[in-house]
Amino acid sequence: MPTTRLRTQVTHTRDVEEALRIARSLWPDESPSALLLHLVVRGGQAIRDEQAQRARARRGAVDAAVERFAGIYPEGYLRELRADWPE
Numbered sequence: 001m002p003t004t005r006l007r008t009q010v011t012h013t014r015d016v017e018e019a020l021r022i023a024r025s026l027w028p029d030e031s032p033s034a035l036l037l038h039l040v041v042r043g044g045q046a047i048r049d050e051q052a053q054r055a056r057a058r059r060g061a062v063d064a065a066v067e068r069f070a071g072i073y074p075e076g077y078l079r080e081l082r083a084d085w086p087e
Contacts, residue, residue, distance in 0.1 A: 010036060012032075019039050020032060020035050020036070020039075023035040023036075023038055023039050026038070
């Protein structure tokens with residue numbers, strides 16, 4: 001079918017064949033091309049979800065560090081410290 005979109009060829013290596021076998025268990029009546037499309041979309045979603053999970057974990061670690069060190073220095077500590085610095 002004519003298209004202006006980029007097309008990609010995939011060689012059926014052992015890993016690709018295994019992925020297709022797994023995909024066929026979910027979509028038994030689909031062609032290999034359709035199965036590859038399902039795998040690409042699901043893989044992209046999985047990567048996006050993993051990246052979001054890592055970002056949430058980093059934010060959680062930062063929040064925990066901020067909470068752990070909160071209150072170490074009294075209110076106005078930096079202002080008082082800087083008052084001694086020459087301009």
